[in-house]
Amino acid sequence: MNFHTRKWIKPQDLNPNQTLFGGRLLEWIDEECALYSIIQLENPKTVTKYMSEIDFRSSAKQGDIIEIGIEVVKFGSASLTLKCEVRNKMTRETIITVDKIVMVALDENGKPKPHGKTKVEFVKDRLEDK
Numbered sequence: 699m700n701f702h703t704r705k706w707i708k709p710q711d712l713n714p715n716q717t718l719f720g721g722r723l724l725e726w727i728d729e730e731c732a733l734y735s736i737i738q739l740e741n742p743k744t745v746t747k748y749m750s751e752i753d754f755r756s757s758a759k760q761g762d763i764i765e766i767g768i769e770v771v772k773f774g775s776a777s778l779t780l781k782c783e784v785r786n787k788m789t790r791e792t793i794i795t796v797d798k799i800v801m802v803a804l805d806e807n808g809k810p811k812p813h814g815k816t817k818v819e820f821v822k823d824r825l826e827d828k
């Protein structure tokens with residue numbers, strides 16, 4: 699799993715228990731998955747279709763640094779299935795895992811659009827194809 703993104707927990711990210719607000723974390727995960735999928739599928743109109751059960755296993759407090767990891771599970775026709783893990787860099791604990799997040803590439807009418815992708819592509823692969 700690649701951990702591309704780090705976040706620093708600020709006062710505005712906390713819940714009344716003074717720990718990381720779960721809704722904020724889900725927003726960051728959704729954004730991370732959307733950006734990853736838009737780049738992989740080369741389609742800016744890519745939406746979140748499905749997210750499996752989530753389990754908050756630990757948390758983070760103000761000043762902690764967390765990192766968000768994404769891994770591809772499967773390339774479908776119009777979909778890309780990802781899994782996600784968020785870790786606390788300070789405590790080294792897993793905060794959350796999401797086993798299945800399905801993103802779907804859309805056409806101009808908002809209908810699923812086959813993306814034709816079958817494997818993870820890196821910038822250098824794309825440059826070599828030019």
Ligand SMILES: CCCCCCCCCCCCCCCC(=O)SCCNC(=O)CCNC(=O)[C@H](O)C(C)(C)COP(=O)(O)OP(=O)(O)OC[C@H]1O[C@@H](n2cnc3c(N)ncnc32)[C@H](O)[C@@H]1OP(=O)(O)O
Pocket residue numbers: 728729732733736742744745746747748773774775776777778800802804808809810
């Ligand atoms: C110009 C540059 C701009 C750049 C800009 C960048 C800005 C970057 C900002 C990012 C910011 C964050 C962005 C967050 C992203 C949102 O928050 S998106 C908002 C929330 N999501 C939505 O509103 C989606 C609403 N749902 C829909 O519109 C329709 O359900 C969909 C997505 C069109 C799919 O329609 P559908 O009839 O279910 O389609 P269907 O053909 O049955 O299924 C399509 C695929 O989904 C799969 N699927 C369907 N249902 C399920 C299910 N329940 N479970 C699993 N898989 C399923 C199917 O298996 C199928 O897979 P493939 O066989 O194609 O691989």
